Structures are given as C-alpha cells and as structure tokens.
Amino acid sequence: xxxxxxxxxxxxxxxxxxxxxxxxxxxxxxxxxxxxxxxxxxxxxxxxxxxxxxxxxxxxxxxxxxxxxxxxxxxxxxxxxxxxxxxxxxxxxxxxxxxxxxxxxxxxxxxxxxxxxxxxxxxxxxxxxxxxxxxxxxxxxxxxxxxxxxxxxxxxxxxxxxxxxxxxxxxxxxxxxxxxxxxxxxxxxxxxxxxxxxxxxxxxxxxxxxxxxxxxxxxxxxxxxxxxxxxxxxxxxxxxxxxxxxxxxxxxxxxxxxxxxxxxxxxxxxxxxxxxxxxxxxxxxxxxxxxxxxxxxxxxxxxxxxxxxxxxxxxxxxxxxxxxxxxxxxxxxxxxxxxxxxxxxxxxxxxxxxxxxxxxxxxxxxxxxxxxxxxxxxxxxxxxxxxxxxxxxxxxxxxxxxxxxxxxxxxxxxxxxxxxxxxxxxxxxxxxxxxxxxxxxxxxxxxxxxxxxxxxxxxxxxxxxxxxxxxxxxxxxx
Amino acid sequence: xxxxxxxxxxxxxxxxxxxxxxxxxxxxxxxxxxxxxxxxxxxxxxxxxxxxxxxxxxxxxxxxxxxxxxxxxxxxxxxxxxxxxxxxxxxxxxxxx
Numbered sequence: 001x002x003x004x005x006x007x008x009x010x011x012x013x014x015x016x017x018x019x020x021x022x023x024x025x026x027x028x029x030x031x032x033x034x035x036x037x038x039x040x041x042x043x044x045x046x047x048x049x050x051x052x053x054x055x056x057x058x059x060x061x062x063x064x065x066x067x068x069x070x071x072x073x074x075x076x077x078x079x080x081x082x083x084x085x086x087x088x089x090x091x092x093x094x095x096x097x098x099x100x101x102x103x104x105x106x107x108x109x110x111x112x113x114x115x116x117x118x119x120x121x122x123x124x125x126x127x128x129x130x131x132x133x134x135x136x137x138x139x140x141x142x143x144x145x146x147x148x149x150x151x152x153x154x155x156x157x158x159x160x161x162x163x164x165x166x167x168x169x170x171x172x173x174x175x176x177x178x179x180x181x182x183x184x185x186x187x188x189x190x191x192x193x194x195x196x197x198x199x200x201x202x203x204x205x206x207x208x209x210x211x212x213x214x215x216x217x218x219x220x221x222x223x224x225x226x227x228x229x230x231x232x233x234x235x236x237x238x239x240x241x242x243x244x245x246x247x248x249x250x251x252x253x254x255x256x257x258x259x260x261x262x263x264x265x266x267x268x269x270x271x272x273x274x275x276x277x278x279x280x281x282x283x284x285x286x287x288x289x290x291x292x293x294x295x296x297x298x299x300x301x302x303x304x305x306x307x308x309x310x311x312x313x314x315x316x317x318x319x320x321x322x323x324x325x326x327x328x329x330x331x332x333x334x335x336x337x338x339x340x341x342x343x344x345x346x347x348x349x350x351x352x353x354x355x356x357x358x359x360x361x362x363x364x365x366x367x368x369x370x371x372x373x374x375x376x377x378x379x380x381x382x383x384x385x386x387x388x389x390x391x392x393x394x395x396x397x398x399x400x401x402x403x404x405x406x407x408x409x410x411x412x413x414x415x416x417x418x419x420x421x422x423x424x425x426x427x428x429x430x431x432x433x434x435x436x437x438x439x440x441x442x443x444x445x446x447x448x449x450x451x452x453x454x455x456x457x458x459x460x461x462x463x464x465x466x467x468x469x470x471x472x473x474x475x476x477x478x
Numbered sequence: 479x480x481x482x483x484x485x486x487x488x489x490x491x492x493x494x495x496x497x498x499x500x501x502x503x504x505x506x507x508x509x510x511x512x513x514x515x516x517x518x519x520x521x522x523x524x525x526x527x528x529x530x531x532x533x534x535x536x537x538x539x540x541x542x543x544x545x546x547x548x549x550x551x552x553x554x555x556x557x558x559x560x561x562x563x564x565x566x567x568x569x570x571x572x573x574x575x
Contacts, residue, residue, distance in 0.1 A: 096550050096557070188535070303520060325558070325560070330570065342495060342497070343498065348505075351502065352506055354494050358490050359490045368521065378528050378531040413509055414509075430535045
C-alpha cells in the first residue's frame with residue numbers, strides 16, 4: 001500500500017504500534033514520486049537517499065517522529081537548494097541555515113526530504129509562473145493546481161507526500177488546497193516565524209500547512225507556531241493546544257456569511273451551490289448562520305496589489321547578483337551588473353510586480369497609491385474586527401471558480417488577480433483562515449474539488465480548526 | 479488605460495535597476511497599464527481621516543540583550559557568492575579612480 005496516502009495521525013499510530021517504519025514511509029514516497037512526478041511536476045527536488053538515512057535514525061517518541069514533510073521551495077533547509085522556482089537561484093544557491101519552521105520540524109522528528117514547486121518567488125496563483133516546471137492538477141492534468149503553493153498542494157493530493165508546508169501572502173496556501181482537494185491553513189499574522197522564508201511581502205506572508213485532514217493541520221501548526229527572536233514580527237504568545245477543541249462540534253457556533261461574497265462577479269454557479277449546500281448542512285448540525293456585511297470586499301484586491309507589490313519591489317532588490325544567485329559579468333560596472341543580472345534571472349511576473357511596486361512607491365505617486373492603500377487596509381481590518389464582534393467565524397468560498405485550464409489567462413494577469421478576492425483580505429487584516437475540501441463539482445466537463453473557507457479572528461486558530469473538523473465530520477458521514 | 483501618460487514602464491524599470499527588452503517593455507506597458515487603471519479604483523475611497531496601517535499585528539520595540547551570538551560562518555556565506563577572492567565577495571569596480 002502507498003503509505004503516503006495516509007494522514008500524519010494514522011501514520012503516527014501505526015509507527016508507535018510497530019505496524020510500519022519510517023523507512024517504509026520514505027520508500028512509499030519514493031515509489032509514488034517515481035511513478036507520478038514526471039506527470040504532475042509537484043516536486044522540484046527530493047533527496048530520498050538522505051531521507052532513508054534519517055528515517056533509520058528516527059526518534060518515534062517525538063510528535064512528528066518518522067514523518068516525512070516536504071517544503072515549498074522558498075523555505076530554507078540547511079544544505080538543501082531553495083530555488084523559489086526562479087532561474088535567479090536555481091543551481092546557484094544552497095541554504096546556509098535552517099528556517100525556524102525547518103528547525104522546529106526537525107526538532108519534532110520530521111524528515112525534510114523534498115522541495116515543492118511554486119510560482120516564482122510565490123508570485124501568482126497558478127504555479128504557471130514557476131521558471132522551472134509546470135505543475136498539473138492531479139484531478140485534471142490540463143488544469144492548474146492553484147498557487148503559489150501549487151506543488152505543495154498537488155504533492156499531497158496526488159499522494160506523493162504525507163503533508164507539506166506552503167506560504168500564504170494572498171491565498172497561496174488556501175487557494176491551491178481548494179483547487180486540489182486538500183486542507184490548507186493560513187495562520188494569523190505573527191503566529192509562525194518567517195525567519196528563513198524567502199520574503200515576498202513582509203506584512204502579509206505567513207507559512208502554513210497543507211494536509212489531508214484538519215487534524216493534521218493542527219498537528220503541524222502545533223509544531224511550527226510560537227515566538228522567535230529572529231523574526232521581530234513573531235508574537236510572544238503562548239501556543240495553545242490545537243487538538244484540544246478539535247472535536248468540540250458545531251453547536252452554538254455563530255458563522256458569518258458575508259453577503260458581498262455571494263455577489264462577486266465571476267462566482268461560478270457550481271461553486272455557489274457547493275458552498276450553499278455546505279452552509280445548510282453546517283446549520284443542521286447546530287451552527288447558527290448570520291448574514292454579515294464586509295463592504296471592503298470591493299476594494300480589497302486593488303489594495304492588496306498595491307501593498308504586496310510595493311513590499312515585493314523592496315524585498316526583491318536583494319537579487320542584484322552580488323551575494324548569491326545569478327550574476328551577469330559586465331565590465332561596464334556594478335549598475336549594469338545589477339540590471340542585467342536581474343533581467344536575465346527573473347521571470348515576467350516577477351518583473352511586472354517589481355515595476356508596479358516601484359511605481360506605487362515612486363516620488364509623486366506614493367501618496368496616491370501606497371498611502372491610500374494603507375488607509376484602505378485600516379478599513380478592511382475594521383470591517384473584520386466589527387464582523388467578529390457578532391460571529392465566531394466567517395464562511396464562504398475560497399475561489400470564485402474551480403481550477404482553470406493551464407494557459408487560460410496567459411496574456412491577462414489581471415484576471416488571475418481578480419480571482420484572489422476571497423483570500424486576500426485575511427492577509428491584509430492579519431487574521432487566520434483555512435480551506436477544507438467541500439466535495440467535487442462538475443465544471444466544464446471535469447469533476448473538480450472545491451474548498452470551503454473558514455476565516456477566524458486574529459489568533460482564533462482553535463475556532464476555525466474546530467469548525468473545519470466539524471465540516472469534515474459531516475462530509476465523512478455522507 | 480494603456481495610454482496612461484503617467485505610467486512609463488521603461489522609466490520605472492530604470493528605477494528598479496531592471497533592464498527590459500523592447501518586447502518586454504511594450505508588453506508590460508499594456509498589461510501594467512490596465513492593472514494600474516484597476517488599482518486606481520481605490521483613489522475614490524474617502525479616507526482622509528483614516529490612519530494608515532503598515533502592519534496587521536503591530537509589534538513595537540523588540541529588544542534583546544546586546545550580546546554577541548554566533549552568526550553564519552564565512553565559508554557558509556561565501557559558498558553562494560557568484561565571485562569571491564581573499565575570503566570576500568568580489569564585484570565589478572564601484573569607484574572611479
């Protein structure tokens with residue numbers, strides 16, 4: 001049997017009962033990768049020989065002892081590549097240190113063996129912007145897996161990985177989870193250290209797990225959450241027990257249903273039906289549905305693309321060919337070296353975003369765009385704060401449509417930006433969110449997964465995990 | 479809005495130290511023209527009295543002891559450098575003689 005098809009919870013109990021070994025799990029992953037990765041393209045690299053050595057040395061008494069976890073290729077692991085799916089770093093960079101999440105996973109006994117594909121520097125929502133390879137949706141190979149953590153989602157969905165980590169700047173964990181039919185959690189801003197995560201937009205980025213079950217997401221969050229003196233935005237808060245309230249059920253939980261979410265142009269009827277049907281079932285299990293209003297929904301996408309690109313243009317100035325990565329040698333001097341190293345090493349979407357971000361920060365325009373967007377961000381935060389005064393969590397779609405076809409918006413990047421409407425507000429407001437599989441829908445002749453999104457207030461991970469688990473229980477009983 | 483006179487891709491790319499081919503410049507001018515027009519929709523928001531937010535969960539003044547800690551080893555750092563000499567990173571000449 002393919003052990004990579006099982007959850008962390010199941011594998012951990014099999015390991016402690018002596019029914020399997022870490023070696024067998026790694027071997028299962030190796031078999032699944034060699035059978036499928038050429039087709040799906042989820043992994044950029046995997047060091048399974050080293051994983052076998054680590055498997056032999058596993059300490060099963062640790063919370064993730066003997067469990068292999070793959071990471072999005074923008075999270076540093078000592079001595080492993082970290083390409084960010086960019087030509088700029090491919091074959092030119094080996095991590096000199098562990099990200100804090102990598103160190104925590106290792107300390108918890110996990111085996112870090114593989115690197116998953118992404119949109120270059122996490123910029124995109126289809127994984128088509130990877131400069132290295134295409135990743136295909138395991139449910140329909142002509143379709144995108146979502147993104148930017150598309151490789152992390154596809155690896156779990158195709159049963160080539162037990163669980164993975166991704167990063168979510170505007171939906172990059174939740175949206176691919178939805179498109180691939182797996183669970184994806186974006187923790188609250190400040191809960192998980194970003195030290196060692198390659199920065200895209202620092203006021204929005206969070207690392208989060210992609211898993212087969214809500215319980216697995218809770219288990220991974222338990223390990224990676226917590227303060228870190230090397231990330232000054234990481235909060236000094238006590239990490240609660242994320243498994244304790246998981247089975248608390250739905251009775252008495254107030255779920256906000258934003259009317260603006262269902263008025264979005266482009267919301268596909270199949271997605272609407274799937275979500276509305278889920279809401280009815282949640283209600284019949286004791287949740288109370290409350291209609292709420294989030295007026296800021298209409299300007300959240302514009303706000304996001306100003307702030308995210310502004311921060312990206314600053315963060316990506318480090319790719320200049322000096323200390324690491326691609327360098328074009330040019331005797332005309334250092335400025336030409338910067339210009340050409342960047343021109344050669346960075347892909348089109350990254351260039352577009354650097355240019356947009358530079359523009360909104362440039363002299364004469366920063367008040368019109370950047371400052372205005374920062375003020376809009378305040379309104380978005382206020383919207384959510386007000387909503388959470390009357391509800392425990394907010395529910396709705398993750399994406400207006402199931403996974404689109406590869407190449408569909410090749411010349412019109414704005415179309416993909418607009419599809420981020422349900423996920424980006426959580427990053428702007430700093431709150432947490434989870435995507436939980438909500439069944440398959442018929443769309444353009446394919447049967448495709450759709451995710452249910454559950455948003456919680458800042459540091460309310462326990463609430464959204466509980467609601468997510470409640471929904472999973474309903475779904476599993478069907 | 480691809481004819482937005484304020485938005486000149488080549489000028490902005492210069493500020494970003496990014497060399498563009500002619501094809502890239504004309505393609506980005508068109509694509510980013512429509513994106514700039516789209517993000518411009520927030521101009522109409524009434525936000526004069528609203529405080530800006532830079533950060534979703536502000537953490538202020540993170541202090542630590544002023545004590546030396548182990549950083550990266552020199553060879554760990556230099557192994558990723560495109561060019562090095564004398565245990566330092568080498569770059570093209572920066573200062574005119």
